[in-house]
Structure formats: structure tokens, C-alpha cells
Amino acid sequence: MSKFRYLVLGSGMQGRACGYYFSKFGDAKEIGMADISMDVAQKAAERVNALSSSTLAKAIQIDAKNHASLVQTFKNYDAVLSAIDYSLNVDITKAAIEAGIHLVDLGGNTDIVKAQLKLNDAAKSKNVSIVPDCGLAPGLGNTLAAYGMEMLDETEEVQIRCGGLAQEPKPPLDYKLVFSIRGLTNEYLGKAWVLRNSKVAEIDTFSELESIDFEAPVGRCEAFVTTGGSSTCPWTFENKVKTYEYKTVRYPGHYDKFKCMVDLGLLDLEPVEVNGVPVVPREIFHKLAPAKLDFPGDKDLVVLRATCVGIKSGKRKAYQFDLMLFQDEDTGFTAMEMGTGYPAALVLIHAARGQTPKGVVSLEKALNHDIYMEELIKNGLPIKKTES
Numbered sequence: 001m002s003k004f005r006y007l008v009l010g011s012g013m014q015g016r017a018c019g020y021y022f023s024k025f026g027d028a029k030e031i032g033m034a035d036i037s038m039d040v041a042q043k044a045a046e047r048v049n050a051l052s053s054s055t056l057a058k059a060i061q062i063d064a065k066n067h068a069s070l071v072q073t074f075k076n077y078d079a080v081l082s083a084i085d086y087s088l089n090v091d092i093t094k095a096a097i098e099a100g101i102h103l104v105d106l107g108g109n110t111d112i113v114k115a116q117l118k119l120n121d122a123a124k125s126k127n128v129s130i131v132p133d134c135g136l137a138p139g140l141g142n143t144l145a146a147y148g149m150e151m152l153d154e155t156e157e158v159q160i161r162c163g164g165l166a167q168e169p170k171p172p173l174d175y176k177l178v179f180s181i182r183g184l185t186n187e188y189l190g191k192a193w194v195l196r197n198s199k200v201a202e203i204d205t206f207s208e209l210e211s212i213d214f215e216a217p218v219g220r221c222e223a224f225v226t227t228g229g230s231s232t233c234p235w236t237f238e239n240k241v242k243t244y245e246y247k248t249v250r251y252p253g254h255y256d257k258f259k260c261m262v263d264l265g266l267l268d269l270e271p272v273e274v275n276g277v278p279v280v281p282r283e284i285f286h287k288l289a290p291a292k293l294d295f296p297g298d299k300d301l302v303v304l305r306a307t308c309v310g311i312k313s314g315k316r317k318a319y320q321f322d323l324m325l326f327q328d329e330d331t332g333f334t335a336m337e338m339g340t341g342y343p344a345a346l347v348l349i350h351a352a353r354g355q356t357p358k359g360v361v362s363l364e365k366a367l368n369h370d371i372y373m374e375e376l377i378k379n380g381l382p383i384k385k386t387e388s
Contacts (some may be wrong), residue, residue: 001364002351003026003027003028003029003080004022004026004027004029004050004078004104004349004352005028005029005030005031005032005076005077005079006022006028006030006031006032006057006077006078006079006080006081006348006352007031007032007060007073007074007076007079007080007081007101007102008022008028008031008032008034008044008081009034009035009062009064009080009081009082009083009084009092009277010034010035010064010082010083010084010085011033011034011035011040011041011043011045011176012035012040012044012083012180013058013097013334013336014083014106014135014179014337014340014341014344015033015044015083015217015338015341016033016047016048016080016333016337016341017333017337017338017340017345018042018081018232018341018342018344018348019027019033019044019045019048019057019342020032020042020047020048020051020052020333021342021345021346021379022330022345022348022349023048023051023052023054023056023057023115023377024052024078024350024379025214025345025346025375026345026349026352027059027349028347028348029044029056030056030057030058030077031048031056031057031058031121032045032057032058032077033048033057033058033060033071034060034061034062034066035058035060035061035062036061036063037061038061040058041059041060041061041108042059042144044057044059045057045058045059045075046140046289049332050134050223050267050349050371053352059365060073060206061235062224064082064083064084064088065088065091066095067091067095068084068238069097070091070092070099070381071095071098071099071285072170074095074098074099074101074286075099075100076254077089077101077103078101079102079103079104079348079351079352080092080096080101080103080104080343080348081103081105081107081344081348081354082103082105082106083105083341083344085180085182086105086106086107086108086109086112086132087109087112087183088305089105089107089109089112089120089132090115090116092105092346093105093116093119093123093130093132093360094119094292094372096123096128096130096205097119097122097126097128097130097234098126099205100126100127100128102127102128102129102130102348102352102356103129103130103131103351103352104130104131104132104134104345104347104348104351105131105132105133105134105344106133106134106135106139106163106188106340106344107132107133107134107135107138107139107231108133108138108187108228109137109186109228110125110193110227110228110230110231110232112132113132113133113231113232113362114201114296115132115159116132116360117132117232117360117362118184119360120139120359120361121359123358123359123360124359127358128358129351129356129358129361129366130347130359130361131339131347131356131360131361131362131363131366132360132362132363133231133232133353133363134157134255134343134344134347134348135160135248135338135340135341135344135364136164136304136339136340136343137160137163137228137229137248137304138228138229138230138231138304138341138363139231139308139340139343139344139350139363140304140339141162141213141246141304142158142160142230142231142233142362142363142364143227143343143367143369143372143373144158144304144306144321144383145233145244145306145308145364146364146367146369147174147321147369147370147373148306148308148319148321149237149241149308150311151308151312151317151319151370152308152311152312152317152319153310153311153312154310155237155240155241155308155309155310155313155314156241156242156309156310156311157235157238157241157243157244157307157308157309157310158195158241158243158244158245158306158307159243159247159305159306159309160229160244160247160304160305160306160307160386161212161223161228161247161248161249161303161304161305161306162229162244162247162248162249162251162304162305163221163223163249163250163303164176164178164179164220164251164300164301164302164335164336164339164361164362165215165218165247165250165251165300165301165302165303166298166299166300167298167299167300167301167326167327168298168299170252170295170298172257172292172293173254173257173258173293174250174251174252174253174254174257175250175251175254175293176293176294176295176298176300177289177290177294177295178300178334178336179291179336179340180288181285181289181290181293182286185282186207186227186228187205187226187228187229187248187283188205188226188227188248188258188262189205189206189267189362190205190227191203191204191205191227191264192198192204192205192225192226192227192229192230192246193235194230194234194235194243194244194246195233195234195237195240195241195242195243195244195245196243197242197243198238198239198240198241198242198310199238199239200234200235200238201234203225203374204225204256205208205224205225205226205227206224206225206226206255206259206262207224207225208224208225208247209222209223209224209255209273210222210223210224210247211223211252212249214303214305214322214324215322218301218303218324219332220252221249221250221251221256221303222249222250222251222252222253222255222259223247223248223249223250223254224247224248224250225245225246225247225248226246226248226268227366228237229246229247229248230244230245231236231363231364232362232363232364233292233362233364236362236364236365237364239374246314249290249303257301260286265281265284266281266284267282267285268279268280268281268282269281269282280382280383284377297326299326299334299335300327300334300336301324301325301326301327301335302323302325302335302336302338302339303322303323303324303325304321304322304323304325305320305321306320306321306341307319307320307321307325307365308320314360316386317387317388318327319385319386320386320387320388321381321383321384321385322384323339323381323382323383323384324382324387325338325382326341326379329347338380339381340378342376342380342381343376343381346367346372346375346376347363347372350366350367350368350371350372355367355368355371356386376388
């Protein structure tokens with residue numbers, strides 16, 4: 001018998017994939033597809049129902065900035081997945097606690113996650129499990145890292161590399177936009193936190209360029225420091241791991257093209273005056289770039305690699321986990337929709353089952369990794385493990 005009522009807050013790209021995953025693997029008796037746009041919610045519900053040959057999904061119109069409305073809606077469900085902008089996640093967390101409902105979000109901003117973690121006692125008092133930063137990166141990359149670390153007696157180094165790429169790269173940036181443009185610039189510009197010499201260190205983003213090779217058809221790529229991908233792991237593993245780092249993967253040449261715009265000030269946040277009007281350069285980029293980077297109809301792919309190096313039974317050992325994911329011809333979901341939505345949805349399924357700790361818990365502390373990874377792979381994510 002189906003048990004759980006799930007709510008997806010934000011019924012766009014990743015939200016739709018989450019709703020579908022609940023219908024297939026979540027033992028769902030109802031799936032609310034919520035959005036500020038009723039049209040978006042309705043189309044998402046119809047798609048989930050068509051793909052799952054069910055009537056589980058229902059469309060709901062909701063304004064996520066209306067706290068009272070959130071709480072009232074949340075009370076009709078057992079668990080909610082937030083697939084909307086991370087800037088709202090603290091209030092969504094408060095609403096979930098008030099309503100007594102489990103919550104997982106896609107995250108993307110470590111400072112906001114830290115603010116959520118401060119609500120741990122309140123969440124425990126309501127016997128709910130709240131796990132932030134559960135998408136692809138941050139998200140699955142850190143789960144693979146934590147899984148690999150558990151296989152070692154002592155971990156010395158963790159390296160995570162992840163990228164959403166076009167299957168056929170095109171100018172101007174050899175990049176296809178596969179999620180929010182604001183999310184992209186948030187990752188690229190600012191500061192990143194890593195572990196170096198077992199201590200948390202702040203480093204510049206868009207730095208430390210390197211080459212990296214993947215299996216065909218991807219081949220050689222480049223990777224560079226971006227923010228957010230390591231989430232709270234540097235603090236969780238401080239004094240336990242010597243090195244913990246995350247970089248974003250792109251096709252060769254992307255870095256130089258984007259860095260040129262950065263160096264010219266075209267992505268600055270400080271307003272400049274243009275014909276007497278204050279203009280924020282980055283906001284202009286946010287307005288113009290999506291249409292030039294969208295390439296509707298072009299297929300995407302995702303690469304993710306997590307490498308853990310340390311000591312096992314007195315000998316040096318390395319575990320490497322690789323995911324290469326392509327757009328799904330059967331469901332029509334992009335690689336990024338699946339790679340982000342499916343891992344997050346499974347975390348919420350575990351929370352609904354009572355398999356995650358109560359309170360606000362960092363993802364790297366929230367899961368039984370053996371059970372989670374077995375399910376994730378069985379349900380369709382082709383994660384490959386190699387040892388050396």
C-alpha cells in the first residue's frame with residue numbers, strides 16, 4: 001500500500017524529475033507539484049502522470065514567499081522537496097518545522113545552509129528531518145565522497161569534479177545552460193572553501209585551472225575552482241582529512257572565454273552609470289546570456305567524479321566513483337534534471353521512511369550510504385566504482 005504524500009516546491013526542470021522519481025520509487029500515494037505559476041504546476045503534474053501512468057500528481061499554485069501559505073500547504077504532506085531558488089531556503093526550513101514535515105532542498109549556497117543548520121534544535125523538537133544541499137553538486141558529489149571515505153581506514157585526500165555539458169558544444173562559450181543563470185554566476189564568482197593541511201581554507205573561485213580526462217565520448221576537459229560544491233564538508237571533515245576540494249568541469253577553452261568577461265568587469269555587482277541610469281553589469285549578463293546559451297533541443301550530459309585516497313588495512317588505497325549521464329530518450333529528462341533531481345528525491349524518500357536523523361543535518365551525515373547507493377544505482381544512475 002502506498003504510504004507517503006510528497007510535495008515538490010518549484011515545478012520547473014529539476015522539480016519535474018523529482019516528481020517522476022517519487023512516482024516510480026517513493027511509495028507515493030500523492031505528489032503535489034507546486035509552483036507560483038499554475039500553468040507550470042499543471043504541466044508538471046500532467047507530465048509526471050503521463051510518464052508514470054498514474055494520477056498521483058496534482059497541481060498546486062503557491063507563492064513560496066508567503067510563509068503562512070507555505071505552512072498551511074505543508075501540513076497536507078509528509079515530506080517536501082524544495083527545487084526553488086536557494087535564497088528562500090531558510091524560510092522554507094522554518095515553514096517545514098512549523099508544519100512538522102520533512103524537507104530536502106537542492107541548495108547551492110553554503111552560507112544559507114549554515115543558517116539552516118542553526119534551526120537544528122527546532123527541527124528535532126518537531127521530530128522532522130531536514131537535509132539541505134542534496135542535488136548534484138552540492139549533493140551527490142559529497143555523498144560519493146562520504147561513501148568512499150567510509151571504505152577507508154584513514155582518508156588523506158578527496159577530490160570532486162563535476163560538470164553539466166552539452167553533448168555537442170557550441171559557441172560562444174562551448175556551454176549549454178542547464179540550470180539557473182544566477183546559479184551559474186553564483187558558482188563561478190566569489191570564494192570557495194576547501195580543506196588544505198586538514199584545515200578549512202578560503203580560496204578564490206575561477207582559479208587553479210587543470211586538465212582532466214573522461215571516457216569517450218567526453219574526452220579531455222578542464223576544471224577550475226567554483227563555490228558551493230563542497231557544501232559543509234570542509235567543516236565536517238576538518239582535522240580528519242588533509243585535503244577536500246571541488247572543481248567544476250567544462251570543455252577546453254570555456255575558462256579563458258569566461259574569464260575575459262570577468263576581467264573586463266562585465267560580471268561586476270557594483271552599479272555603473274549608463275546614460276544617467278545605474279546598471280549592475282551582472283544583471284545585464286543574467287538578462288542577455290540565457291537566450292544565447294539555451295540551445296533548446298540540444299542534448300546535454302553530466303560528468304561527476306569523486307576520488308578518495310587514503311589508507312586501507314595498512315596500505316595506500318584509492319576509490320574513484322564516476323557518473324556519466326546522458327539525456328533520457330524515454331522520459332525526455334535532461335542529464336542535469338536527472339543528476340540533480342534523482343539523488344535529492346531519494347534523500348527525501350529516506351527521510352519519509354525514517355532512515356535519516358531528526359533535526360537539520362548536513363547531507364554527509366544524513367545517510368546510510370550502503371543502502372542509499374544501492375538504491376540509487378538500482379533505480380537508474382550508472383555510477384561506476386574503481387579501486388587502485
